[in-house]
Amino acid sequence: MEELLSMTGYTLKGIKKGDVVEGKITRVTPKDITIDVGGKTEGVVIDRELENYKDALMALKPGDTVIAQVIVAENDRGQAVLSLRRSIFEKRWTDLAAKQKSGEPVEIILKEPVRGGILVDYGGLRGYIPQSQLDGGLSKQIDKISGRRVLAKVVEVDHESNRLVFSQRAVAEGEALAKQKEVLDALTVGESIQAVITGVVPFGAFAKLKVTKGEVEHEIEGLIHISEIAWEKVEDPNQYLKVGDSVKVKIIGLDAMTGKLTLSLKQLLPDPWEHVLDMFEKDSVVTGTVSRVSPYGIFVTLSPGIEGLIHVSKVTPGEEQKVGNEIQCTVEDIQPDKRKISLSMTLTEKPIGYR
Numbered sequence: 001m002e003e004l005l006s007m008t009g010y011t012l013k014g015i016k017k018g019d020v021v022e023g024k025i026t027r028v029t030p031k032d033i034t035i036d037v038g039g040k041t042e043g044v045v046i047d048r049e050l051e052n053y054k055d056a057l058m059a060l061k062p063g064d065t066v067i068a069q070v071i072v073a074e075n076d077r078g079q080a081v082l083s084l085r086r087s088i089f090e091k092r093w094t095d096l097a098a099k100q101k102s103g104e105p106v107e108i109i110l111k112e113p114v115r116g117g118i119l120v121d122y123g124g125l126r127g128y129i130p131q132s133q134l135d136g137g138l139s140k141q142i143d144k145i146s147g148r149r150v151l152a153k154v155v156e157v158d159h160e161s162n163r164l165v166f167s168q169r170a171v172a173e174g175e176a177l178a179k180q181k182e183v184l185d186a187l188t189v190g191e192s193i194q195a196v197i198t199g200v201v202p203f204g205a206f207a208k209l210k211v212t213k214g215e216v217e218h219e220i221e222g223l224i225h226i227s228e229i230a231w232e233k234v235e236d237p238n239q240y241l242k243v244g245d246s247v248k249v250k251i252i253g254l255d256a257m258t259g260k261l262t263l264s265l266k267q268l269l270p271d272p273w274e275h276v277l278d279m280f281e282k283d284s285v286v287t288g289t290v291s292r293v294s295p296y297g298i299f300v301t302l303s304p305g306i307e308g309l310i311h312v313s314k315v316t317p318g319e320e321q322k323v324g325n326e327i328q329c330t331v332e333d334i335q336p337d338k339r340k341i342s343l344s345m346t347l348t349e350k351p352i353g354y355r
Contacts, residue, residue: 127164135172222261231305308341
C-alpha cells in the first residue's frame with residue numbers, strides 16, 4: 001500500500017475529532033453526502049444535518065470544495081463523520097452581506113415577539129426585526145405571527161458579534177410604492193378626490209384614496225402636510241383630523257420618480273387673504289387673540305387664517321402678553337400680496353420711547 005501511494009503521489013491525511021478540513025464533494029443524495037478529505041476513506045455528513053439544512057446541502061454538487069469539521073474520526077464503517085454546518089453558516093453570512101449591499105430581499109421565518117421587535121430565523125441564523133421595521137399589518141398581529149414566512153431586507157450584518165437585523169417594512173412599503181408609481185399618471189394636479197385618513201403624525205396626516213387605471217381600482221396613499229391642513233397655523237393635526245375621517249382633498253403634487261403624492265385640505269377652502277381688505281381697514285381698531293410670542297414681536301390671530309404682527313418696538317413696556325390673551329390692536333398696514341398685517345397695541349396714552 002505504501003509503495004502504491006508513493007507511486008501515485010497521494011498522501012493520506014490523519015484526522016481527529018475537532019479538526020477543520022477541506023475536501024471535495026464526491027456524492028450528493030437525499031440520504032448521504034460523501035466528501036474526499038484525503039483520508040483512508042471518504043467522510044460522510046451526519047444525518048441530523050441532512051434534516052436541518054437539507055435545502056443548502058442539496059444545492060451542493062460533486063466537485064464542490066467545502067470546509068468541514070470532524071465530528072467522529074472514524075465510525076464503525078471506517079468513515080470520518082463530518083459536519084458542514086460551519087461551512088453552511090459561513091456562506092450564509094457572506095450571502096447576507098451581499099444581499100445587504102444589493103438591497104435584494106430574503107425570505108425569513110418569524111419566530112417569536114420579544115421586547116421591541118421579533119426574533120426571526122434565516123437558515124439557522126438567528127436575527128431580529130425591530131418594531132419600527134414592521135409594517136402596519138404585522139404590527140397589529142405581532143402575537144399571531146410565529147412560523148410565518150415573510151420577505152425582508154437585510155439592514156445590518158455583523159458576523160463577529162453575531163448581529164443580524166432585518167426590515168420587513170422596507171419590502172412592504174417598497175411593493176406599495178412600486179404599485180403607486182404605476183398608477184400616479186392616472187391622477188392630475190389640481191383635481192379633487194375623496195380620501196380616508198389612515199394616520200395622523202406631528203407633521204401632518206396620511207390619506208388613502210382610490211384610483212382607477214385600466215378598469216382596475218387601486219388604493220394609494222398621499223401626505224397632507226401640516227401646512228396644508230388649514231389656512232390658520234396648525235399646531236396639532238390631531239385637533240383637525242382623526243383616523244377614519246372621510247375628507248375631500250386636492251392633489252397638489254405628483255412625483256412619478258419617487259411615487260410621492262402630496263395632498264391639501266386648505267386649498268379647497270376659500271383663501272381668507274383674498275378678501276382681507278374687505279374685512280379690515282387701515283387705522284381701524286380690531287380685537288384678536290395672541291397666537292405666538294416671539295423675540296421680535298407678538299402674533300395676533302384676527303380671524304381664522306389671518307394673523308397680524310405687533311412688532312416688538314410697538315409693544316407697551318412692562319406689559320407681558322401670553323398665548324390665548326384677547327387684546328385690542330390698531331391696524332397700521334395691510335399687504336395682501338405679502339400676506340402681512342402690521343399692528344400696534346391700542347393705547348390710551350403714548351408710552352415713553354414709542355415710535
